[in-house]
Amino acid sequence: MHNKKRLIYGLGIGLLLIIAYFVFLYLQPDPQRISYNEFLQAVDEEKIQRVYLQERDMIKGLYKDGTEFITDNPRREGFKEELLRKNIEVDEKSREARLMDAGSFMLTILIFGGIFYFFSNKSIKQAQSGMGKLSSIAAGPEGKAGVTFDDVAGIDEVKDSIRDVIDFIKNPEKYARYGARLPRGIILYGPPGTGKTLIAKAVAGEAGVPFYAVSGSDFVQVYVGVGAGRIRDLFRKARESGKSVIFIDEIDALGKKRDAGFEGGNDERDQTLNALLAEMSGFKDSEGIVVIGATNRLDVLDPALLRPGRFDRHIEVGLPDVKERYEILKLQCRGKPLADDVDLYRVAQQTVYFSGAKLENLINEAAILAAKRNSGSIEAGDIDRAFYIVIAGLEKKDRSAINDFDRELTAYHEAGHALITRLVAPENRVSRVTIIPSTKGAGGFSLSIPPDRMYYKKRDMENSIKIALAGRAAEEIIYGEDSVTTGASNDLERATGILMDMITRFGMGEKSGLLSYKALFNNGIRHVEDELIREARDVIHSYYTEVKKILMQNKPVLEAVATALLERETLKEHELDDIINQCKERLRGTA
Ligand code: ADP
Ligand code: ZN
Numbered sequence: 001m002h003n004k005k006r007l008i009y010g011l012g013i014g015l016l017l018i019i020a021y022f023v024f025l026y027l028q029p030d031p032q033r034i035s036y037n038e039f040l041q042a043v044d045e046e047k048i049q050r051v052y053l054q055e056r057d058m059i060k061g062l063y064k065d066g067t068e069f070i071t072d073n074p075r076r077e078g079f080k081e082e083l084l085r086k087n088i089e090v091d092e093k094s095r096e097a098r099l100m101d102a103g104s105f106m107l108t109i110l111i112f113g114g115i116f117y118f119f120s121n122k123s124i125k126q127a128q129s130g131m132g133k134l135s136s137i138a139a140g141p142e143g144k145a146g147v148t149f150d151d152v153a154g155i156d157e158v159k160d161s162i163r164d165v166i167d168f169i170k171n172p173e174k175y176a177r178y179g180a181r182l183p184r185g186i187i188l189y190g191p192p193g194t195g196k197t198l199i200a201k202a203v204a205g206e207a208g209v210p211f212y213a214v215s216g217s218d219f220v221q222v223y224v225g226v227g228a229g230r231i232r233d234l235f236r237k238a239r240e241s242g243k244s245v246i247f248i249d250e251i252d253a254l255g256k257k258r259d260a261g262f263e264g265g266n267d268e269r270d271q272t273l274n275a276l277l278a279e280m281s282g283f284k285d286s287e288g289i290v291v292i293g294a295t296n297r298l299d300v301l302d303p304a305l306l307r308p309g310r311f312d313r314h315i316e317v318g319l320p321d322v323k324e325r326y327e328i329l330k331l332q333c334r335g336k337p338l339a340d341d342v343d344l345y346r347v348a349q350q351t352v353y354f355s356g357a358k359l360e361n362l363i364n365e366a367a368i369l370a371a372k373r374n375s376g377s378i379e380a381g382d383i384d385r386a387f388y389i390v391i392a393g394l395e396k397k398d399r400s401a402i403n404d405f406d407r408e409l410t411a412y413h414e415a416g417h418a419l420i421t422r423l424v425a426p427e428n429r430v431s432r433v434t435i436i437p438s439t440k441g442a443g444g445f446s447l448s449i450p451p452d453r454m455y456y457k458k459r460d461m462e463n464s465i466k467i468a469l470a471g472r473a474a475e476e477i478i479y480g481e482d483s484v485t486t487g488a489s490n491d492l493e494r495a496t497g498i499l500m501d502m503i504t505r506f507g508m509g510e511k512s513g514l515l516s517y518k519a520l521f522n523n524g525i526r527h528v529e530d531e532l533i534r535e536a537r538d539v540i541h542s543y544y545t546e547v548k549k550i551l552m553q554n555k556p557v558l559e560a561v562a563t564a565l566l567e568r569e570t571l572k573e574h575e576l577d578d579i580i581n582q583c584k585e586r587l588r589g590t591a
Contacts, residue, residue: 014110021103031060031068039071043086050089053080147201153331154324154356155195161315162186162203165290169207169243172288184283185291185311187251189298193357194317196294197249203292204245212238212246216253216293219272227254227272235279243288251293255305273302280310319355322348328356332363337370339377347383350431362390388434408566409475410435413487415561416474417467418576419554420547425463433561434570458508461498465540466547468495473548474558495543499536511535557583 034042042048042063052060059073083090149159168175168182175182188196197213204211214234219227238244248254254272283289293311295301305311320328326348333344351359363378365386370378418433472488503509504517512535520528551558560583564571571579 011110014106018103018107018110031070034069034071036072036074039069043083043088046086048088050091051083052091054092147198147205149202149206151331152195152198152202153327154320155199155317158188158199158315158317161313162199166203166206169203169209169245169288169290172243183311183313184280184289184309185293185305186313186315187298187301187306187311188292188294188315188317189296190317191319191355192296193355194319195356196317197247198356199317200245200247200292200294203290207243207245209243209245209288210238210241212244214246214248216248216250216255219254225271228275231272231275231279238289239287244290246289246291248291248293250295251305251311252295252297252300255293255302256300273304277304277310320359325351325354325359328359329363332360333378336363336367337377339379341380342378342383343380347387349429350387358390362386365389407435408562409479409485409487411562411565412474412478412558413471415558415565416470416472416551417491418571419474419558419561419580420470420550421467422576422580423550423554424466425460428463428467430573430576432570432572433565433576435565458502458506461502461506461508462543465495465498466543468492468498469540469544469547470551473544473551474562477548477551477555477558495540496536499540500532503532503536503539509535510539556587 039048039059039061047063047065048061049064050062053073054060055073056075057073058070060068060070062068080090152159165182165186188199190196200213201211212234219230234246238246254276280291291311293305298314298316301311306314326345329344329348338344347362351362354362362383363386366378366382369382369385373382414433414435418430421428421430468491471491472484475484475488503512507514507516512532517528517532557580560579561571561576564575564579568575
């Protein structure tokens with residue numbers, strides 16, 4: 001890193017010098033123009049020091065007093081000899097031309113050198129990206145930089161279950177004295193963006209020791225033996241700094257379960273893994289080094305990694321619930337100017353399934369929007385808009401590009417989702433329905449948020465499937481079976497996913513009963529797929545029929561919601577309810 005900087009500075013300075021040089025040439029005083037006769041006379045009077053014979057129709061020369069002149073070139077045979085005889089120096093090239101040449105030469109070298117450096121550097125980097133990271137570790141571990149538990153909101157259980165580790169790093173002797181053995185390795189597992197890296201950093205910060213971070217993917221796809229070497233390197237560096245926290249992100253990349261007969265084993269990965277295990281068992285209990293690994297899934301890890309004495313503490317870091325989201329939001333808004341109309345608890349309620357990273361992203365986008373408006377504070381509207389940016393990509397600026405038919409179809413599709421939510425699962429919240437398209441391609445969406453809960457009932461899952469199917473059903477009711485569009489593919493994916501979970505994992509299927517398909521599979525029973533698909537297809541079909549029936553019965557309401565969507569593009573929950581209620585009242589009145 002250092003060398004690179006120096007090189008760039010060097011190149012920059014070189015370039016500046018060359019530019020300065022050309023400017024200097026340009027600013028040179030123009031030589032005096034004299035006639036050929038004057039020139040000959042000067043030659044006779046021995047006033048001339050030197051003559052440059054470069055150009056075809058021009059001679060340049062230097063008087064003995066240092067001034068320059070130009071005159072016509074006689075282009076005469078023997079002219080040079082004649083001058084030489086009169087003790088005048090003759091140059092085939094002018095001084096400028098020489099300097100010019102030197103300048104261009106340097107410039108060329110510089111450009112080619114730069115290009116060469118750029119490319120060679122790139123390919124070297126590609127070949128040893130991991131190495132680069134390791135050497136940057138050597139330059140200075142992150143750490144005492146001061147991330148503490150105060151920077152981690154929510155997830156109190158995680159913090160509690162890791163607190164003793166901090167004490168252990170600080171006072172390893174204390175634990176050694178009592179013969180207590182604390183984990184040397186900790187696995188944090190959970191969805192991306194839930195703060196696993198942040199916690200590991202906070203552990204180092206709280207204990208006041210250096211933090212060494214690498215990623216498991218740095219160790220794969222290199223030549224055999226290199227990965228293992230890097231592991232030893234990493235641990236050597238950590239040991240040199242005494243107590244420390246070593247963080248290995250994506251640890252599954254080097255410690256994945258070996259599927260027997262699938263890959264036949266991967267020598268390189270095994271060597272790397274073995275090196276890691278060997279280093280860890282080499283720790284003395286009094287050393288105060290802790291290795292924290294992070295992965296999205298615990299069940300893909302090689303059991304060898306999880307044995308006692310290795311990574312034997314496993315801590316789940318899950319998605320935050322509504323209270324934790326509130327805490328995280330408050331933390332992210334710390335030091336940012338919030339307008340009075342912002343209700344962070346409401347934002348927390350609207351962000352089910354958001355990870356901490358997504359919440360951070362949300363607040364950041366809102367801050368960017370507020371800064372663009374430059375009105376002094378982040379307002380509720382900024383957060384609203386940021387919400388759609390975060391979950392669906394940027395709102396499309398040019399809405400005229402979407403033709404009216406698509407808009408109408410989207411309106412009915414979304415109205416279908418929203419209406420079914422209201423009718424079959426009124427406890428779910430529809431924070432907002434919109435037909436504003438997003439760059440991610442979705443036509444628009446309505447969000448139905450189930451209440452935060454630890455367990456989901458069978459009914460909740462059924463309702464989620466029905467809600468997902470409702471978009472397609474609405475399309476079919478309004479435009480006929482042959483006109484349904486491709487817009488429902490995400491919905492179908494979701495519906496199928498939930499249904500398969502119900503049948504294969506939770507014993508909620510009618511025909512399959514309480515069998516766990518995973519257990520069947522693990523016991524070598526694999527000929528259940530046909531049956532599975534048949535059951536799933538039947539179930540989803542019956543749900544679809546049911547949803548269609550409900551929508552048919554409420555077709556005027558569906559139309560009213562779709563019309564309102566076309567008009568206003570976005571409906572808030574209470575607006576949606578108003579429309580549904582008004583419409584129902586009107587129907588009752590006419591009946
Ligand atoms: P992971 O390692 O689980 O993928 P990170 O630790 O990289 O997630 O989290 C990314 C960012 O998200 C953090 O830098 C932080 O800004 C934010 N974040 C995630 N979880 C939390 C949390 N519990 N409290 C505060 N910020 C969080
Ligand atoms: Zn849909």
